Amino acid sequence: MAMSQINHKTTEKNSTDIGSAVSVQNISKNYGDVEALRDMSLEFPRGQLTSLLGPSGCGKTTLLKIIAGLLEPTSGHVEVNGINVSGPGPDRAFVFQDFALLPWATVLKNVAFGLQMRGVAASEREAIAERYIKSVGLAGFENSYPHELSGGMRQRVGLARALSVDADVLLMDEPFSAVDEQTRRKFQEDLLSLVRDENKTFIFVTHSIEEAVYVSDQIAILLPRPSRVSEIIRPSSFRNKGVDNIRRDSEYLDIVDNIWSSLRTYVE
Amino acid sequence: MAMSQINHKTTEKNSTDIGSAVSVQNISKNYGDVEALRDMSLEFPRGQLTSLLGPSGCGKTTLLKIIAGLLEPTSGHVEVNGINVSGPGPDRAFVFQDFALLPWATVLKNVAFGLQMRGVAASEREAIAERYIKSVGLAGFENSYPHELSGGMRQRVGLARALSVDADVLLMDEPFSAVDEQTRRKFQEDLLSLVRDENKTFIFVTHSIEEAVYVSDQIAILLPRPSRVSEIIRPSSFRNKGVDNIRRDSEYLDIVDNIWSSLRTYVE
Amino acid sequence: MIKRANLLKIVSAVVLCSAWEIAGRIPVSYAFPTFLDSMRSFFEMIGNGMMLEAYKETLQPLVIGVLISAFLGIGLGLWIGLNNFFDWLFSPIFIVMQAAPLAALIPLLVLAYGIGLTSKVMVVCIMAMPVIVLNTSGAVRNTPESFKEMGKSFLASRASILLRIIIPAASPVIFAGLRLGVSAGFIGAILAELKITPTGVGDIITYSRSIADYPSMYAAIFSIILLAVLFLNLIEKLETVLFKGNQRGYVSD
Amino acid sequence: MYIFGYRLPGMSSLVVWGFLWEMIGRADVTFFVPPLSEVFTTLYSIIGTVAFKNALAETAYAFSLGVFFAVTIGVIIGILMGKNRLLDELLLPWVNVFLSAPLTALVPVLMVLFGFGMKSIIITTSLFAVWIIILNSRAGVKQINRSLVEMANSFGASPIDAFFKIYFWAALPEILGGVRIGIIRAVKGVIIGQLLISIVGFGALFELYSANFLMGHFWAVLLVLFGLAFSISEFLAYLERKVAYYAAKR
Amino acid sequence: QAEKIRIALAETPSDELAAFFVALDRAKANGLDYEWTAFSDEELAIQSVLSGQMDIGFGTPYAAMQRSRAPLRIIFQLSKLKFFPVTTSKYSSLKDMDGEPILLHSRGGGTDSIANVIEERIGIKFGDRSYVSGSSNRVAALLGGRADATIIDLSNKNKLMRSEAGAEFNVLEMFDVEASDEALFGNLDWIKNNEKDVAIFVNALVSTWQDMHKDPSIIRRETSPDGPIGQLPAEILAELDGFYSDAVAGGLYDPNGGGRKAANADMEWYSAAGQLDGTPDTLNIEDFWYLAPLDAAMKQ
Numbered sequence A, B: 001m002a003m004s005q006i007n008h009k010t011t012e013k014n015s016t017d018i019g020s021a022v023s024v025q026n027i028s029k030n031y032g033d034v035e036a037l038r039d040m041s042l043e044f045p046r047g048q049l050t051s052l053l054g055p056s057g058c059g060k061t062t063l064l065k066i067i068a069g070l071l072e073p074t075s076g077h078v079e080v081n082g083i084n085v086s087g088p089g090p091d092r093a094f095v096f097q098d099f100a101l102l103p104w105a106t107v108l109k110n111v112a113f114g115l116q117m118r119g120v121a122a123s124e125r126e127a128i129a130e131r132y133i134k135s136v137g138l139a140g141f142e143n144s145y146p147h148e149l150s151g152g153m154r155q156r157v158g159l160a161r162a163l164s165v166d167a168d169v170l171l172m173d174e175p176f177s178a179v180d181e182q183t184r185r186k187f188q189e190d191l192l193s194l195v196r197d198e199n200k201t202f203i204f205v206t207h208s209i210e211e212a213v214y215v216s217d218q219i220a221i222l223l224p225r226p227s228r229v230s231e232i233i234r235p236s237s238f239r240n241k242g243v244d245n246i247r248r249d250s251e252y253l254d255i256v257d258n259i260w261s262s263l264r265t266y267v268e
Numbered sequence C: 001m002i003k004r005a006n007l008l009k010i011v012s013a014v015v016l017c018s019a020w021e022i023a024g025r026i027p028v029s030y031a032f033p034t035f036l037d038s039m040r041s042f043f044e045m046i047g048n049g050m051m052l053e054a055y056k057e058t059l060q061p062l063v064i065g066v067l068i069s070a071f072l073g074i075g076l077g078l079w080i081g082l083n084n085f086f087d088w089l090f091s092p093i094f095i096v097m098q099a100a101p102l103a104a105l106i107p108l109l110v111l112a113y114g115i116g117l118t119s120k121v122m123v124v125c126i127m128a129m130p131v132i133v134l135n136t137s138g139a140v141r142n143t144p145e146s147f148k149e150m151g152k153s154f155l156a157s158r159a160s161i162l163l164r165i166i167i168p169a170a171s172p173v174i175f176a177g178l179r180l181g182v183s184a185g186f187i188g189a190i191l192a193e194l195k196i197t198p199t200g201v202g203d204i205i206t207y208s209r210s211i212a213d214y215p216s217m218y219a220a221i222f223s224i225i226l227l228a229v230l231f232l233n234l235i236e237k238l239e240t241v242l243f244k245g246n247q248r249g250y251v252s253d
Numbered sequence D: 001m002y003i004f005g006y007r008l009p010g011m012s013s014l015v016v017w018g019f020l021w022e023m024i025g026r027a028d029v030t031f032f033v034p035p036l037s038e039v040f041t042t043l044y045s046i047i048g049t050v051a052f053k054n055a056l057a058e059t060a061y062a063f064s065l066g067v068f069f070a071v072t073i074g075v076i077i078g079i080l081m082g083k084n085r086l087l088d089e090l091l092l093p094w095v096n097v098f099l100s101a102p103l104t105a106l107v108p109v110l111m112v113l114f115g116f117g118m119k120s121i122i123i124t125t126s127l128f129a130v131w132i133i134i135l136n137s138r139a140g141v142k143q144i145n146r147s148l149v150e151m152a153n154s155f156g157a158s159p160i161d162a163f164f165k166i167y168f169w170a171a172l173p174e175i176l177g178g179v180r181i182g183i184i185r186a187v188k189g190v191i192i193g194q195l196l197i198s199i200v201g202f203g204a205l206f207e208l209y210s211a212n213f214l215m216g217h218f219w220a221v222l223l224v225l226f227g228l229a230f231s232i233s234e235f236l237a238y239l240e241r242k243v244a245y246y247a248a249k250r
Numbered sequence E: 001q002a003e004k005i006r007i008a009l010a011e012t013p014s015d016e017l018a019a020f021f022v023a024l025d026r027a028k029a030n031g032l033d034y035e036w037t038a039f040s041d042e043e044l045a046i047q048s049v050l051s052g053q054m055d056i057g058f059g060t061p062y063a064a065m066q067r068s069r070a071p072l073r074i075i076f077q078l079s080k081l082k083f084f085p086v087t088t089s090k091y092s093s094l095k096d097m098d099g100e101p102i103l104l105h106s107r108g109g110g111t112d113s114i115a116n117v118i119e120e121r122i123g124i125k126f127g128d129r130s131y132v133s134g135s136s137n138r139v140a141a142l143l144g145g146r147a148d149a150t151i152i153d154l155s156n157k158n159k160l161m162r163s164e165a166g167a168e169f170n171v172l173e174m175f176d177v178e179a180s181d182e183a184l185f186g187n188l189d190w191i192k193n194n195e196k197d198v199a200i201f202v203n204a205l206v207s208t209w210q211d212m213h214k215d216p217s218i219i220r221r222e223t224s225p226d227g228p229i230g231q232l233p234a235e236i237l238a239e240l241d242g243f244y245s246d247a248v249a250g251g252l253y254d255p256n257g258g259g260r261k262a263a264n265a266d267m268e269w270y271s272a273a274g275q276l277d278g279t280p281d282t283l284n285i286e287d288f289w290y291l292a293p294l295d296a297a298m299k300q
Ligand SMILES: Nc1ncnc2c1ncn2[C@@H]1O[C@H](COP(=O)(O)OP(=O)(O)OP(=O)(O)O)[C@@H](O)[C@H]1O
Pocket: A147, A148, A149, A150, A151, A152, A153, A178, A179, A180, B031, B032, B034, B036, B055, B056, B057, B058, B059, B060, B061, B062, B063, B097, B225
């Protein structure tokens, strides 16, 4: 692959150097007759952001849920920080594709839910929740119910909830799909500063090649049913080039084109 | 505005020439205390594709539902083909942001639902539904139930359902948000050929500026609460330049930047 | 290989019957026969045609009453669920009907309708209808908004929204109501036979009780429960056939 | 029901029905429907008597205990059945059996097993109410959005947390519906228990009045019962309305 | 003794039980501690005594005595089977009833056995028998035109015949019946273990029954206003005197508590009615009655 534009930043963070936070080994998953994943192995380096990119229905959500411990794989196993996953744990937080908000609870209660489950006292968790609600731009909606929010606002509630528990590994299933471009950019920046400053590991599902290229340390390209990793790309970091210029950056455009051409093969 | 790159194609289709398929006049909508839309007026030219672009929660879904006749505006009115809207009609079809699939029905039955409601005979509507299921890439899943599908697959079922009824005006609320980039590109092409060949009018909500620029004849930029149209942009058609080149096209990039800068102002 | 569900059914049935047998052997009471004795009477009564004879009598008001209640009840329930005015006007009546201590009202029913089929059918209906109506109307009101919106946007007529969206969405609760209604109908039929005129199975129960033939009495009770269960399985089958997609399995799976 | 924008209370339509009753009573159609006004006069005259107060106390005691057990047990078992396949397979057939079993026919068995006093009446009351509560709670849980459960699991919710914070709330509209119907059935259960097991409380009054054709008295006691059933049912309906905001939006 | 004796009534306290409660009050004055539970019918009262949940029951448990393994014994006859065939003016004697439908209390119950014995003695065969429990309900059915013939108890017969509608109905001539309608019974083991209480109780019953025969109005007078009878609606209390003078005149109660005479009559009656297997001469009174307490009371 011609994808070796590794700059000073990514060299430090090479997966072999610092080890994997999450390691997926020979995972297969069947839903009845449907073979969603077959013998998939993938390493997620600690402190880095890995994107999963692949056609819809190829098993990205399935993989994420297996890592989260929500689904049992048919065979194979997952290790998080070297320990075998047998169920959900406080080291991982999940952002759900369909938001999964409690319809009977206010935004504040929804965001505080994860903290509540960890036994944080009411006043403290509400303070934390409020901070995150503000940081996703929902200040003023603390006491609204999910059904009074627009799609994108609901998604941001789910995001705030996952961020608030301060887990090591964040599993994000299309977390920005319903938010507007502007907010998305802001979130991307926030995400990047989290990766930079907090040594968190992110596993990120997206359908936007541009987004993947922009935010990821590593991109895993999945091909469909049964899903397998077709290739792993480690884009150079365009982050320090500034968001506004990157869209005209030819290196960036090359990578996007490259991914695009490797993905498009399967579309009939 | 510097947005007047009108080529031979768009000249023929000027809104003043051919009239509006949908005309929104002085619409306001309050949800209790929340003022979602205030005195909004907007024209949707016949046979063209108009995108609504705006931050999440700014009232795009609300506007679409008012046009569909699903919500009563607090004041103002909507005309479709010159006739006042008082409820849903056969001239409009809706793609829902939350998919709105019937959980007890198979994919086939879900897609055929719209046709069934129009009184199409069982065998005929299933034939049509199967065709559309295939065209959204779900062949083989006809007899699956929604809960057995991935997020993107569910969205495509909703899309197929709306397309199958062959309505004049298609109201699409983030129809591609959960589908993968590749399928999305294909759908965009399909959409464009529908606009070109069938003289349908599309009203399209999206969060992707690129997508809006690429597919739209006209882009309405909405600013938030209470929502108002901040500006209308008519991009030149990049369609005939070919998808692969457009991303590096400087005219295209200029428009994207332009929209971006006009939208970003509101992000704090 | 027997399915686990069926195995569980069999195992728990065996446990219950043994408990019965043991309780009968202790005995818990002189009026409590053993399981085996009761089964012997059960098969005797089947053998000599008494059971068949009795059920011919019992099933008449039951079936008529249940059918009337099911159709009328679901119809009324839909109507009440869809229309605020009828909700306001009729719901209280059904709540009152539910609360009515029917056993106390039966003499009055006899006065009004005699001791024939009519008053028994009335009893079955009064018992069965309210649950069906109230469950149906409640379920109709809880139909998810987004489904109805979708239906409207695809121009479903009011009738098709009802038929294709509201009813399937409400079907689990409607069927729960139907099950309850049928069971209440059984209660009504037995109550009618115990309190109006002892005929059919109610007669076997009262008569064998009055001559202290407790095994026959328990056999009759057993048979009516058995029948009720068969009836319900039938309804369940109907539900699975009609609304297959509503079976979404268990959360734990 | 709204009239001129004012919400009529749930039971206000009874005024209409009451009026109809008065008319029928006045028209002297049949002796067992005396005019409502007469029933009220009788009610007023018996409401202070010791017999009535005793009956009320006995009935209320059996009823409230019976309902308490039915609700607690019903909700817990129902939710557990909805979420756990093994338990469901084990219990569902029996719930269906008892739900469909003509409980009236079972009453003699109950009496033998649990005695002839208050205990059997309380159990009868519970038995009338509990199955619908179980089934409704189960139905509520079964329609739960899977993602919510996964979400709670992913945040490490303990089974107890999941039970009270997810299943209970998600099923609450159905549970309340079930409790409401269950309680109304319990009213019937307590009377049937009082009539079939030992004749105490309101059951005794009914038996006495109907045997002596004291129709005014009979309806008066019936009215008290309806009042009881109604106020409880309206209270639950009020709770149901409070959760209605998400019932249709789950 | 600290323990209360538990009495199982077969019906809710009303006019017919007033005398019984007067006797209970007298027994209480002599140191008997009791509680009572009303069951909806005789069979339940019998079952409750069979199960040992009640000590003394109301009813005529002959079938249960013969069929179940429990040693039940009757100690006192409370009332006789004084029932009357009442018809519309269509019929004027029992002979006319041949092949005609009749309304009875319940299959296997007292009125059913009366019908059986009528058939046997008069030599007729009734047509369809249908059943409505409660004499008053059968009167209502008669008044409502739902039946032409039925068998009802003394007080309902009197009420009906004295009412305005009475002229439209006939009370058919019938033979006298000495057999028991209601009797007090208990488990023999229990009776023997509680001789003293049983004696107080039977004494009180005998004295009340005898006083009542001298002056029926003592029942009304001795009824405690706070007891279950005193709490009945005024409408019912007002008829108490009438009921008991009718009852005494009609021979409903035996001032001697039945005893051997009643036992013999019962053997004959219930075997003829089909509730007892065997013929009266093969049946042994000691298997059904325990006469010691009554004999002792009669000696006083
Ligand atoms: N049922 C409701 N009750 C109260 N407020 C509502 C309701 N539905 C929407 N709103 C409010 O109206 C505003 C507009 O909502 P709408 O769903 O139209 O936004 P949108 O533009 O579609 O957003 P998104 O891109 O996130 O889907 C939001 O602020 C939301 O909080």
